[in-house]
């Protein structure tokens with residue numbers, strides 16, 4: 052980018068520079084009308100002229116903040132028209148150092164942080180950056196003002212901070228636009244002395260002023276009037292302070308060596324700055340976040356409900372199936388003795404064409420003994436259909452048959468825990484006799500392990516015997532089953548079957564001393580309410596995220612507007628456009644992930660509240676991450692536009708706060 056130069060090549064050479072401003076529609080004003088000059092390394096040049104003569108315009112061109120309308124600007128012999136935006140940013144960052152009349156410090160950042168701004172774009176480690184800034188500020192007499200904000204400093208102090216900022220990346224060419232313009236004479240004198248000292252150290256100084264006395268401190272005075280050079284006089288005491296090494300150094304630190312690293316080091320810095328801004332505007336930020344918070348919260352609750360519901364349906368469907376109905380005996384609503392479901396009822400129900408199988412059930416705890424060992428466990432009388440209706444296989448032996456039930460056979464099939472209790476050391480339970488209360492039963496099978504099922508008592512610790520055997524041998528007083536399980540021929544018949552069973556039982560009993568429930572129908576109505584709730588939540592989530600996103604965009608646009616000057620300062624001190632874009636994107640990301648985290652907290656909270664109300668809730672890491680992703684994607688989508696707007700600001704206009 053920058054060629055090796057011959058010693059006689061000036062550092063800065065302007066040829067016939069013209070700059071025309073055209074207001075929309077209005078007449079074009081030519082502010083610079085053919086300016087040609089060259090400045091060599093180590094010179095201390097003052098450009099002097101009345102207000103409005105085009106000095107600042109010239110300065111912005113010299114500092115590559117703006118481009119001329121015509122004419123050429125050679126830097127170290129290289130035509131700056133050939134430089135791309137990043138190369139210009141590099142020169143502003145690593146070669147030039149700006150000092151402005153009104154200091155242009157970032158108001159929310161401390162002196163120390165302001166000085167470091169240009170260095171954050173070079174990719175040097177933050178510790179090195181910081182110690183460099185401290186050293187510079189200390190040298191400029193501000194060692195005890197490091198943490199002061201600009202408004203806590205006097206004008207002279209602020210200008211010294213801005214000089215330190217101009218020097219942090221080397222500042223080989225200091226461009227000072229009316230640096231003393233806002234200062235009292237003492238502070239002005241200090242600043243001038245400082246510039247002189249820098250000149251002696253080898254920095255090239257271009258000083259702009261309307262004050263001839265101040266201009267007289269320079270080694271060379273260029274006078275401009277109405278955009279043209281009137282005179283160009285080297286003071287008698289002038290002596291070139293050229294540093295032959297300068298060109299070499301330019302090459303050494305040039306290029307994109309630091310550019311990539313810069314992008315990463317910059318992210319941490321941008322995050323810190325973003326946090327500062329958010330914190331300063333925390334009320335506004337919080338309001339903006341409401342949308343995101345509600346959106347993410349709804350997403351969380353929605354996913355938790357849908358997962359919870361699915362889990363529950365799986366559990367119930369898994370153990371029962373969709374074709375199963377339960378008929379329980381009970382007390383009718385109008386009162387009276389408990390109802391009885393008789394064997395004749397069961398016969399009638401079995402005859403229904405919609406019904407494929409019927410299984411009666413009757414159960415009581417009993418004392419089970421084997422040798423000296425005994426255990427109280429639940430004994431259940433059923434028929435031969437249990438393994439198929441419950442989808443329950445056997446681990447050992449066999450299940451009892453219909454014939455055995457009809458013949459009141461004293462046989463038992465035991466749960467795996469009963470087997471472990473009575474036959475712990477691999478003893479084969481098959482063929483052993485267990486005594487239930489007083490009656491001996493022969494073990495003919497061991498059921499496979501079922502595991503904890505939906506909140507029921509442990510089904511693995513039960514014994515199953517033929518219901519007829521139980522009715523005669525165990526509980527002669529309990530002649531009727533407590534419930535029956537009816538399996539419909541197929542799931543579409545469930546409703547009709549339920550209706551028919553009700554007809555049969557009501558006509559036989561004359562009252563509703565029974566209840567019929569059906570897993571599928573119950574789940575169906577539950578599912579409907581849940582679906583409505585889910586649809587509402589999904590709508591809430593979508594609307595909230597949309598509103599949240601718009602809020603984020605709004606607050607970011609406001610932020611860009613409020614910080615136009617800051618953006619100008621950052622661009623002038625060497626930020627690439629991508630740095631600015633990232634700064635605002637990172638800020639957006641921080642806002643939206645903050646909102647996302649708060650939304651997650653609220654979502655979890657309301658989830659638990661719903662859980663307490665008996666709604667099935669299941670949180671999963673995946674759904675939480677999904678909700679967070681929703682927030683971040685929303686933020687990015689809506690934050691992109693403001694970030695792009697910020698990065699496209701014109702540096703000069705931005706600096707002047709337009």
Ligand code: ADP
Nearest residue numbers: 072080082100101102103104105106107108109
């Ligand atoms: P100086 O710094 O010498 O006081 P400037 O370079 O700031 O002068 O301005 C020179 C002239 O250019 C002024 O007449 C000013 O109105 C005009 N000017 C400066 N910037 C703009 C702009 N962005 N658009 C239109 N005119 C401008």
Ligand code: MG
Nearest residue numbers: 106107108229
């Ligand atoms: Mg000016």
